[in-house]
């Protein structure tokens with residue numbers, strides 16, 4: 409397919425089930441954080457990819473199922489940023505002891521996920537999920553030219569991150 413007659417489509421996938429319920433606290437500085445609380449985080453996925461002669465890019469079931477599976481890996485956990493510059497996290501038997509400023513918070517290991525992110529913000533969660541999506545759906549294999557993952561912590565607020573195929 410030449411560059412000129414390539415037909416690209418932009419799929420937007422934002423199914424209600426692409427969500428995860430999780431506890432977290434956002435850290436604002438070396439001394440300031442919010443209290444532990446939860447959200448139903450909503451995820452959306454946008455993909456740009458070519459449409460074949462059959463008028464189809466891929467069955468978007470493939471992408472929806474992957475997004476849903478990724479959401480399930482985060483569902484009903486307390487999420488901690490393992491790369492936060494403000495936290496010192498150690499496991500002590502079946503607990504994580506999390507030192508922040510002048511306090512130590514304790515979380516059950518069974519209910520907590522340490523994510524490779526710097527904060528449990530929507531922006532950092534979008535970076536994390538984008539990396540997971542690219543790992544699960546290699547763009548070269550699926551002809552994906554651009555992908556954006558958005559994470560919302562509530563109506564009217566979200567963060568997103570994107571990957572774009574190098575020209």
Ligand SMILES: Nc1nc2c(c(=O)[nH]1)N=C([C@H](O)[C@H](O)COP(=O)(O)OP(=O)(O)OP(=O)(O)O)CN2
Nearest residue numbers: 432433434442445447528529530531561562565567
């Ligand atoms: N850049 C970011 N700022 C904030 C984030 C974030 O993810 N990225 N997250 C929070 C808090 O986690 C909080 O849960 C949501 O923030 P808040 O402003 O309190 O918004 P509400 O969901 O409570 O909605 P309002 O109706 O606007 O109060 C804070 N900042």
